[in-house]
Amino acid sequence: MAPDRGAAGRLNRLCPDRYCPLGVTEIDPGDLVRLGIRAVLLDVDNTLVGWQREDVPDAVVQWVASLKAAGLRLYLVSNTRFPRRLARLAARLDVPYVRKAAKPRRAGFLEALADLQVEPSEAVMVGDQILTDILGGNRVGMRTILVAPMAGREFVGTKLTRMAEAVVLVWLRRTGRL
Template sequence: MLEKFKPTWMVNSIYHVRPAELKEAGIRAVFSDLDNTLIAWNNPNGTKELKDWMTSLKEVGIPLIVISNNSHRRVERAVSPLNLPFVSRALKPLSFGITRARTRLGLEASEVVMVGDQLLTDIAAANVAGVRSILVRPLLDSDQWNTKLNRLMEKGVKKGLLKKYPEQTWQEGLNDGIK
């Protein structure tokens, strides 16, 4: 049961995921959760660090697509300053949004990675879709009201994962830990 929530990698921040490491791992596209993964949920403009990371992805030809459970209007408003494609109402932890984006790009499951800050939605959806995943620490300690419940339930899952997979720890990049 815990395998459903086990990430492929655990990286401190999405901005630490280096495009060269992604290429080396055979990744041709990055799918990312929006709130508290790509942007702070209360700062839709993003940061210079985010924009620099997006530029580095673009330079090596790796597209970034937002996969969010939020409404079309909410996601569109958040990503329009970043000029990013997206899938809204992704229905995570189901694989619908990930599969839709992957099919749109014509890529195999082995060629994409899903990045997110929540085990119960982002990582579970990646595992259901058969794609690799990167769990990142949330950008902020605070969450929207609807995420707080997930965080409470996630505590038990994290404890179980740590007990079953003690070798899996937080890393600075993909090549710093278990593959």
Template sequence: MFDMFFPDEYVASTYIIPFEKLYEEGYRGVIFDIDNTLVPHGAPADTRAKELFARLTTIGFASCLISNNQEPRVRMFNEEIGTNYIFNAHKPARTSYIRAMELMETDRSNTVFVGDQLFTDVWGAKRTGIRNILVRPMYPKEEIQIVLKRYLERIVLYFYKRKQRKTRGR
């Protein structure tokens, strides 16, 4: 019932994802959400985020930020990172995911998406046919509409984790 919202993977943090392994598996582009995926909501790029994007470039990845935020927020985050970005993305609509792949010159088979929300980030990536990784939100203080979605996400994640336990038990 909730399978369409289940992430392909669920990890504690963006910063523990083994990007070198993903590159070895043939992935060449990474699309990121920003708020609560890379930094706390509204924060500028911190040292860890800057180092991550430098590492991705060294590995050989193209990258793109897609955010439902307006351009000033996304531009401010991207100032010292200097990657592709799409603002006002209307996630979970597929349009911005497809545009991100065009900017990175990748396709559905070699692109991965990383985000912190099931009903926008993960669902949009799944609808587009992109591998996706859900990360735990970095910081609990969020806008009210996101707080409300988090309650529903808990229900979906309960069933996701239950399914994962059953799968591992086989």
């Protein structure tokens, strides 16, 4: 993680270490282990399931199992306003979760890392939103992986955020950061 050098440093905090246009199943557990990663923090909506949905696709269920089989520790870090649904998803995937993440604030990420007893440098945040998942993960010094959002209906506020993110993605590509 580069030190913050004013505006440029803050912009770099929007830059993921990797972008996966096909979603989380592109991420190979072995690659993470080889990078020294011990813990994977996961966004939920549009990363593991469609927005407000509870049906985790089979491919994602298998991917989660493959991470566990590789010895990686998992944690859900979601900004959802539906805590009961989050609890059910966490139970179904058998993965612990942060109750009030408030990404991109640091507290939720730090709570997950403390519970797992893992340093930020040994963890990666995986999510579909630059302004919450990637910014937050970078702020605590974790690696970050941006995934393309799962298709479907979503929160109107998220749609506005996506417009801002589209601008950021173009900038990251033009400046060779992605």
